[in-house]
Amino acid sequence: MQIGILGVGAIGQLLAQQLAAAGLEPWLLPRANTPPLAEQGEEQVYTLELGDQSLQTSFLCLAQDSSKLKQLDLLLVTVKAYQVEAALEPLLPKLHPDCRILLLHNGLGPHQSLAAKLNGRPLSLGTTSQAALKLSSNHIRQTGRGLTQIGDLSGAPTPEAMKTALLNAIPGSQWSDAILEALWQKLAVNAVINPLTAIHRVNNGALAAPEFEGTICAILDELLQVAKQEGIALTFDALHARVKEVIRLTAANYSSMYQDLKHGRKTEIDYINGYLQQRAEQYGLTLPINSELVAQIKALEPRN
Numbered sequence: 001m002q003i004g005i006l007g008v009g010a011i012g013q014l015l016a017q018q019l020a021a022a023g024l025e026p027w028l029l030p031r032a033n034t035p036p037l038a039e040q041g042e043e044q045v046y047t048l049e050l051g052d053q054s055l056q057t058s059f060l061c062l063a064q065d066s067s068k069l070k071q072l073d074l075l076l077v078t079v080k081a082y083q084v085e086a087a088l089e090p091l092l093p094k095l096h097p098d099c100r101i102l103l104l105h106n107g108l109g110p111h112q113s114l115a116a117k118l119n120g121r122p123l124s125l126g127t128t129s130q131a132a133l134k135l136s137s138n139h140i141r142q143t144g145r146g147l148t149q150i151g152d153l154s155g156a157p158t159p160e161a162m163k164t165a166l167l168n169a170i171p172g173s174q175w176s177d178a179i180l181e182a183l184w185q186k187l188a189v190n191a192v193i194n195p196l197t198a199i200h201r202v203n204n205g206a207l208a209a210p211e212f213e214g215t216i217c218a219i220l221d222e223l224l225q226v227a228k229q230e231g232i233a234l235t236f237d238a239l240h241a242r243v244k245e246v247i248r249l250t251a252a253n254y255s256s257m258y259q260d261l262k263h264g265r266k267t268e269i270d271y272i273n274g275y276l277q278q279r280a281e282q283y284g285l286t287l288p289i290n291s292e293l294v295a296q297i298k299a300l301e302p303r304n
């Protein structure tokens with residue numbers, strides 16, 4: 001089984017190292033290199049820091065027009081949500097028609113905008129609560145462990161051997177037969193924690209203060225209105241309990257949206273609260289709280 005990784009950033013490198021440690025030898029597809037990579041690809045060394053250990057692994061890096069792309073059985077896409085379409089679309093004609101795509105970004109949306117372009121190609125989705133920090137282009141530090149959930153969305157189901165290989169390689173991973181529900185649960189957590197921590201410039205734990213309770217409930221109420229229209233079975237009590245639990249368990253952490261704004265980067269808001277807003281419009285619903293959060297985050301994003 002040959003796996004490729006598109007999006008050789010923090011999470012892409014972490015997964016590459018975990019797959020390599022399990023003997024799966026993934027190929028990496030970095031952004032266009034200068035000078036260009038040789039047709040057969042080139043070995044490059046990547047470093048993973050984990051605690052006080054430093055692990056160096058050599059990976060075959062392929063140019064994005066390499067004929068070897070046709071040999072891939074699975075392409076993990078680990079770019080940011082707003083990069084998925086631009087990164088993946090040019091590659092689709094170069095992949096074998098049976099090559100499975102697994103999207104592993106935060107938020108939701110690209111699976112719908114890509115659907116028509118996949119021509120029946122198998123699509124899986126996933127979410128991870130592992131965490132990593134990119135120190136340089138070939139060097140990351142793992143900063144957190146956590147659950148990774150993967151499941152099939154459309155097309156042929158993932159072969160058992162591929163499923164087993166992925167779950168054995170990725171620590172804390174599990175298969176989800178209802179991946180959209182799992183992703184909506186994660187969306188709820190992100191829709192609360194990301195914008196509120198970024199706007200108020202606080203760590204996750206600060207959201208346990210009573211002053212945030214009304215806003216948290218309103219965000220979840222609006223999300224549930226959209227989820228109901230989408231046929232996603234979620235309950236307020238379960239979501240609310242999950243959000244409160246994540247706030248408690250990650251109290252000292254600063255969310256990715258907080259960090260993106262702090263470092264002057266674009267955020268994934270369009271694929272979190274913005275995704276809810278966009279789906280709500282399809283059903284003639286308005287989401288005042290989520291829309292307000294989107295507007296506030298956009299006002300804080302860098303202009304380019």
Ligand SMILES: NC(=O)c1ccc[n+]([C@@H]2O[C@H](COP(=O)([O-])OP(=O)(O)OC[C@H]3O[C@@H](n4cnc5c(N)ncnc54)[C@H](OP(=O)(O)O)[C@@H]3O)[C@@H](O)[C@H]2O)c1
Nearest residue numbers: 007008009010011031078079080081083087105106131132
């Ligand atoms: N980092 C974490 O701890 C973490 C944890 C959980 C979930 N996530 C989610 O995982 C996703 C990836 O996050 P990340 O932190 O790994 O981001 P990242 O470090 O920015 O990695 C994304 C990588 O994709 C590359 N890329 C972008 N467009 C590309 C293209 N057209 N062709 C080839 N490569 C392209 C980027 O290259 P450039 O740098 O050159 O743009 C970058 O190396 C996000 O949705 C994030 O929310 C991250």
